[in-house]
Amino acid sequence: MHVTRTIPALFAATALLISGCSDSEGGIADSLGGGKSLETNGDEVIQDTDGTGVEVSKRLFDKADTVVVSGKERDQQLKAAAVAVKLGAPMLTRHDGADAAVDAEVERLGASRVINVPGEEEEVDAVASAEPAGDAAAIASLEPGSPSELAMPPMFATALSSRASVATARAAGADVQVLAAPDPRATQESMRTVTEQDTLALGRQFGSNENFQARAALADNGELPGGGGLVFPGRRMVALYGHPYGPDLGVMGEQDPAAAVELAKKYATDYQPFDDQPVVPAFEIIATVASGGPGDDGNFSNETPMEDLVPYVDAIVDAGGYAVIDLQPGQGSFLEQAKLYEELLKRPNVGLALDAEWKLNPGEAPLSRVGSATSGEVNEVADWLATLVRENNLPQKALVVHQFNAAMFPDRENIVTGQPELAWVLHADGHGDPQQKFETWDVLRQGLDPNFFMAWKNFFDEDFPTFSPEQTYRDVHPRPWFVSYQ
Template sequence: GTAKDSAAKDPPITVPSVKGRTKKDSLALVKAVRAGLENTSWPVKTVAPLPGSILPARRIIAFYGNPLSKRMGILGELPPDKMLARLDKEVAEWQKADPSTPVQPALHLIAVVAQGMPGRDGKYRLRMADTLLEKVASWAATRNALLFLDVQVGQSTVQEELPRLIPFLKRPNVMLGIDPEFSMKPRMDRKQHEMVTDKPGARIGTMSSDDVNYAIGLLSDLVTKNNLPPKVLVVHRFTHTMLTGAKKIRLDPRVQVVINMDGWGAPWLKYDSYRVYVEQEPVQFTGFKLFYHNDAKLGDPILTPAEVLLLNPKPHYIQYQ
């Protein structure tokens, strides 16, 4: 093993130079890229995409949030016309960064919002009115965009929350997101020696492969019964415990599963999280979330498309909050 041999094995990885990036950021990016290249599970050996599949042919660029709140993401932070103009701009940037992959715009609406208060039925979640879903659907239509409905179950369950969304999910351009961070299941409290269920936000929640498989089953049934193109299911993840039993997720050609790295922070932390929570537990497709505010809190410029596209596997779903 001369130095020459090892150089042949590990071609140097060139990181785009971005003002404000640290050595730590660059090293974390290289480490994530290399880990992905060395992980033979990527790309995941999966069923051939069915006709009408979005992935992997296209890359989804999604704006996330809720129009009722300026604090939940870009989707509600700007008035609709400004928000859509900003989405057009991001779509163009990504198209320029990777001309070989057509960009598919999307609006990712939090349709069930976790709450700090129990609410009428004690489930710590608020279901958005159909009129709000229709309003955002009409914005999506102006851009030929997908509409993702995101579900934060609080102390409810996906089994209770998803059926209500079926009339929307029956539409060809409506997709689904589920967020384990706000899925609060009973757990054994070691101090009190009893089962407790936390409020959303008190700690990071969790979903199991059963929850994900339930969502996959519901969507695949809709695809068959309504003769729809395959659905995309986004599952958010930035810790190990947020998603248990990832290996037991049962893939189905009618549903394309994206594990979306949705942690915020300095670039090195985002790369490390992608490597550990998404890359090392392959499911099917990958996503990466960028925060206009939280990622920039410490003065780091938000990651550029060129930086994110270096990652291996390349994320096919990009979300801006």
């Protein structure tokens, strides 16, 4: 359970609801003396829904002699951010339709000086940022010139956080960590931060307080290869696909586990020059294989004994990689088959893949059609896997869904995603020439839940030609997070 922490706990009883700006006189900080901290009551999201920064200003400042008010243009906001951080003043932005909210906050703060940008602003160099995606990080790196006398809790932001929110937090003296994803498990540093004290998150992309707190509660569950506790972002993966029994089902089984690991590491190394994030080697191991006959259990799927998978799982994990257990259930159940490999899935670096191509209804013959699965079948696996993660204190786990046409998941829109325990991956299995593969890719992305990360498969025999690492990362848009080879 994620417990409430205060900074320091000694001052929780003072019930400080809001802080004072350091240039204020006679404010809360002054009346109580130095060494006080902003009151917190668990991890909290400051939504800042309109991007004006008003909510952040209200949370961090009880009053301020100076307020910096920016126009809506990016260059104006970057200039205003530099001024606000230098002066220790809150920053507000006049977006369309937000004048009343901004004016009301200026009045609440009791400011005797309003610096308008553009206008007669201070002589301060604007924040230097080449691309808008880097603005939050650039502002967070500024040194506050007159921070609040109240100690501020650490704060998280992303590229989507408003410039005003980050500038106001930094002006107050808060340490602002800009993350690649709105989740406190994004980096080793953010995981450590959120487990040691309460934190504030800037922006509605972090979701509700409940959502943010649920993710924070998982931050002490260990890291994944490449750092941090999220499957994606933070790393990409390049995987060999196959079965331990031999080469007929994919490249992974063409050699023993040690040799397969070396090959996977080579592929990952080949991709690394084209990406700033770590590229992690992986195996996608077929655990249950669709069959032409019913077998002893009548489900047209052969379940590989877990002990035959263990050498490959051990090998890739010991090499700092990731393993994905792939299910081809025939007439069987995804959930029943997943439970056969529960002990493997209890490992922190092992995910699960559902291959609907080989999912048949009762009475259907193998290869009579491309298989399909309902959202209900996927959701029950997701619920079980998320519970497994929580109950075993595991880092986030990949749940991969294979698809190459719309009919494989006829009600895909009803798949429930967003669980903090899971990283959802849509694996595009299309093969052929580049035009065919891109057409499949584009079709699969239509109407796709934004919680899915995209994955791409390169085929050695069915692609014409097989993409090189450079082509895969250069020509496939968006760039896939997971690339497998079959």
